[in-house]
Amino acid sequence: MKELRDVKDLSMDTGVQQMLVKARNEGIDTAFDRASKMTRCGFGSTGVCCKHCLEGPCRIAPGGKGPQAGICGSNVDTIVARNFLVNITEGAASHAEHAREVAHAILEVAEGKAPYTIQDEEKLKSIAEGLGLVTEGKNINQLAREVAHKALEDFQKQHGTMNWLKLRGQAKSIENWEKLGLLPVNAHLEIAKAMARTVMGGDADPANLLLGAVTMGLVDGFAGLHMSTDLQDVLFGTPRAVKAKYRLGVIREEMVNLSVHGHIPLLAEKVVEWAGKLTDKAKEAGAQGINVVGVCCSGNELLMRKGVPVATNYASQEMPILTGALEAMVVDIQCIMPGIQTVASCYHTEIITTLPYAKIAGATHVEFTTERADEAAREIVMRAINNFKKRDPKKINIPQEVTEAYAGFSVEQIVEALKAVNAVDPLKPLVEAIANGEILGAVALVGCTNPRVKQDSGNVALVKELIKNNVLVVATGCAAHSLGKFGLLSPDGLKYAGDSLRNILTVIGQANGLPALPPALHMGSCVDNSRVADLLTALANYLGVAIKDLPVAGSCPETHHPKALSIGTFFIANGVDVHVGVDPQVSGSALVVNVLTSDKENFPVTTDGLFGGKLIYEEDPVKAAEIILNRIKMKRQALGLN
Ligand code: CUV
Structure with a gap:
C-alpha cells in the first residue's frame, strides 16, 4: 500500500487541510487519499490500451517491445487517436x-x-x-x-x-x-x-x-x-459584477446549510428561490435561516448571477460534508464524485440527486423536471431543514477562513466597465494597451482541480507568473475558485501584477467607482468559456484579424475532466494555444503528440499549421507560464507589435 501524503502537499487551502486531518482521524476516505493509494496504469496513461472490441483488450508496449499492433492490426497511432476522440x-x-x-x-x-x-x-x-x-x-x-x-x-x-x-x-x-x-x-x-x-x-x-x-x-x-x-x-439574466465570499468558512453553524453542486442552473436557481421562501420553516427548526453555498460550476452560476458564496471547488467537494454542518448537498450532472455519498453516510448530510440519468446508490432521489421545478426545489429545501436537528454537535468543525472576491464579468459587463473610460469606443483603451505593450496579452485560466496534484497550486502559481508579466487574466470553472480563494479575484491581488497591468486595471476600476479591477476577471462556469470566445471574437473583429492572430492563450493547469479536452480542442480550432498541466494521455503515439503539440515548422501536419493554435503539455506552472509568454510574444511579433 502506498503512503498517504502530508495534507500540506494535498491542497494550498488550509481549510481543506483541516478537514483532511479530520477525515483521517475519523477513518473516512477522501479523493485525495484515494489518489495517493491509486497506482496509475502505465498503458492507460499513455493512451495505448484499446478496449473497443472483445478480441482484446490489446495494448502496445512502449519502445518497440512486444506486439506493435492489436489483433485487428490497429497500430499505436490509431489506438491513441481513437481514444483521444472518445474522450473528447x-x-x-x-x-x-x-x-x-x-x-x-x-x-x-x-x-x-x-x-x-x-x-x-x-x-x-x-x-x-x-x-x-x-x-x-x-x-x-x-x-x-x-x-x-x-x-x-x-x-x-x-x-x-x-x-x-x-x-x-x-x-x-x-x-x-x-x-x-x-x-x-x-x-x-x-x-x-x-x-x-x-x-x-x-x-x-x-x-x-x-x-x-x-x-x-x-x-x-x-x-x-x-x-x-x-x-x-x-x-x-446576464451577469453583472458582484462581490462574494469564498472558502469553507462560508458554511455557518447557526444556519441550515445546503450546498448546490453540478452544472445546470435550472435546479440551482430554484433552490435559491425556495431557500428564500422557507426561512420561517428553518427558524421553526431552530436555525437562524437558510444558507445556500455553491460547489463547482453550479456554484459559479449562482455566484455570477446572485453573489451566492462558494464553499469549495472540485477536488475538495467532500469537505463541506466533513464540517458536520451541511444538511444537504443537491446535485445534478457532471463532476459529482460518488465518494460524497460514502462521506455523507458518516454524517447527517443528505445527498440528493435530481436527474434520472445521474443517480448515486444510497442517495435520496428527488426528480427535478422543469414542469415541477417548484415542487422539487421546495422538497429539497425542506429536506435540508428537517436534517438540521439531526446534527451531531461533537462532529462539527468548520474552518474559519473566508476570502472576498469579485465575479460577474460577462462580456457585457466588461464592455460596460470599459465604457466608463471611453463611452464611444469602449474596446479602444484595451486594444491600445495591448498594442503599446502595457498589456502583453491575455490568458484564460480554465478548468478544474485534480486530487492527484496539490489543489490550487498550479492555478495560482501560473496566474501569478502571468500577471507579473502584465498578462491580463480571465478565469472560469473551478480554476477561478482557486484564484478567488487566494485573493486573485480581488483588487488586493494587484500586488502580484506588473506595473503597467496594475495601472490599467486601476484606471478602469476607478472609472467605475472601485479601488481597481482585480488582476483576474471571473467570467463564469465551464460553459461560460463561451464568454471568453465572445471576447476574443469581439477583439479580432475590432482589429479585422482572425482569432488565431491575437496574442492570447488558454491554460488548464489542474484539470481532471474530458470536458477540458473538448473545450481545449474548440479553442485550438479557433487558433488559440491551450496549455494543460495534467497528462492528456496521448504520449504513446509520437504522431498524435506531434500533430497536437509541435510548431508548424517542425512537423508536416499540425494543429498549429491548420488552425494556428496548439496543445502545450507542461506540469510545472512556472515553466508553462514561460512557454505561454513566448508564444504570446511570437504572436505579437507576427502582428508587428513589440
Ligand atoms: Ni464545469 S469540469 S471540475 S465543475 S471546472 Fe470544476 Fe466546472 Fe472542472 Fe468540473
Missing part, C-alpha cells in the same frame, strides 16, 4: 446535453409549462436577430419559442451547419473549418458519428480521427458552451 466526445456530449436541457426549458417557459420568467429580453432579441428571425411584432414568448426551436434544430437537422456555429463563430475561423470540411451538422448526429467511427473496424486513420476530434470540439463550443450561456443568460 464524452466531453462534448456532456456540454451538448446541458445546452439541450436549457433549450428545452426555454421552450417550456415560452409555452407556459415551466415556472421561470425570462430575465434578459434584450439578449433574447439580439440572439433572435443573429439567428435571422424576424423580431418585429412578436411578443417575448413567441420569440423565445422560435429561438428554442432554432436551438433544438442543432440536435436534429440533417443538412447544413449548426445554427449556433453561424451565430457565434468568428467569420475567419468558420472559413477555415469549412475549407477543411469540419463543420458540424447537428450535435447528436456528430456525437453518434464519432461513436460509429471509433468502433472496431471504423476509422483507422489517425490524422482523420484527430480531425474528427476537432469537429467534436466545435460541437462542444457551439452546441454546448455558447448555446448554454446564451440561453441561461436569457432565462436567468
Whole structure:
C-alpha cells in the first residue's frame, strides 16, 4: 500500500487541510487519499490500451517491445487517436446535453409549462436577430419559442451547419473549418458519428480521427458552451459584477446549510428561490435561516448571477460534508464524485440527486423536471431543514477562513466597465494597451482541480507568473475558485501584477467607482468559456484579424475532466494555444503528440499549421507560464507589435 501524503502537499487551502486531518482521524476516505493509494496504469496513461472490441483488450508496449499492433492490426497511432476522440466526445456530449436541457426549458417557459420568467429580453432579441428571425411584432414568448426551436434544430437537422456555429463563430475561423470540411451538422448526429467511427473496424486513420476530434470540439463550443450561456443568460439574466465570499468558512453553524453542486442552473436557481421562501420553516427548526453555498460550476452560476458564496471547488467537494454542518448537498450532472455519498453516510448530510440519468446508490432521489421545478426545489429545501436537528454537535468543525472576491464579468459587463473610460469606443483603451505593450496579452485560466496534484497550486502559481508579466487574466470553472480563494479575484491581488497591468486595471476600476479591477476577471462556469470566445471574437473583429492572430492563450493547469479536452480542442480550432498541466494521455503515439503539440515548422501536419493554435503539455506552472509568454510574444511579433 502506498503512503498517504502530508495534507500540506494535498491542497494550498488550509481549510481543506483541516478537514483532511479530520477525515483521517475519523477513518473516512477522501479523493485525495484515494489518489495517493491509486497506482496509475502505465498503458492507460499513455493512451495505448484499446478496449473497443472483445478480441482484446490489446495494448502496445512502449519502445518497440512486444506486439506493435492489436489483433485487428490497429497500430499505436490509431489506438491513441481513437481514444483521444472518445474522450473528447464524452466531453462534448456532456456540454451538448446541458445546452439541450436549457433549450428545452426555454421552450417550456415560452409555452407556459415551466415556472421561470425570462430575465434578459434584450439578449433574447439580439440572439433572435443573429439567428435571422424576424423580431418585429412578436411578443417575448413567441420569440423565445422560435429561438428554442432554432436551438433544438442543432440536435436534429440533417443538412447544413449548426445554427449556433453561424451565430457565434468568428467569420475567419468558420472559413477555415469549412475549407477543411469540419463543420458540424447537428450535435447528436456528430456525437453518434464519432461513436460509429471509433468502433472496431471504423476509422483507422489517425490524422482523420484527430480531425474528427476537432469537429467534436466545435460541437462542444457551439452546441454546448455558447448555446448554454446564451440561453441561461436569457432565462436567468446576464451577469453583472458582484462581490462574494469564498472558502469553507462560508458554511455557518447557526444556519441550515445546503450546498448546490453540478452544472445546470435550472435546479440551482430554484433552490435559491425556495431557500428564500422557507426561512420561517428553518427558524421553526431552530436555525437562524437558510444558507445556500455553491460547489463547482453550479456554484459559479449562482455566484455570477446572485453573489451566492462558494464553499469549495472540485477536488475538495467532500469537505463541506466533513464540517458536520451541511444538511444537504443537491446535485445534478457532471463532476459529482460518488465518494460524497460514502462521506455523507458518516454524517447527517443528505445527498440528493435530481436527474434520472445521474443517480448515486444510497442517495435520496428527488426528480427535478422543469414542469415541477417548484415542487422539487421546495422538497429539497425542506429536506435540508428537517436534517438540521439531526446534527451531531461533537462532529462539527468548520474552518474559519473566508476570502472576498469579485465575479460577474460577462462580456457585457466588461464592455460596460470599459465604457466608463471611453463611452464611444469602449474596446479602444484595451486594444491600445495591448498594442503599446502595457498589456502583453491575455490568458484564460480554465478548468478544474485534480486530487492527484496539490489543489490550487498550479492555478495560482501560473496566474501569478502571468500577471507579473502584465498578462491580463480571465478565469472560469473551478480554476477561478482557486484564484478567488487566494485573493486573485480581488483588487488586493494587484500586488502580484506588473506595473503597467496594475495601472490599467486601476484606471478602469476607478472609472467605475472601485479601488481597481482585480488582476483576474471571473467570467463564469465551464460553459461560460463561451464568454471568453465572445471576447476574443469581439477583439479580432475590432482589429479585422482572425482569432488565431491575437496574442492570447488558454491554460488548464489542474484539470481532471474530458470536458477540458473538448473545450481545449474548440479553442485550438479557433487558433488559440491551450496549455494543460495534467497528462492528456496521448504520449504513446509520437504522431498524435506531434500533430497536437509541435510548431508548424517542425512537423508536416499540425494543429498549429491548420488552425494556428496548439496543445502545450507542461506540469510545472512556472515553466508553462514561460512557454505561454513566448508564444504570446511570437504572436505579437507576427502582428508587428513589440
Ligand atoms: Ni464545469 S469540469 S471540475 S465543475 S471546472 Fe470544476 Fe466546472 Fe472542472 Fe468540473
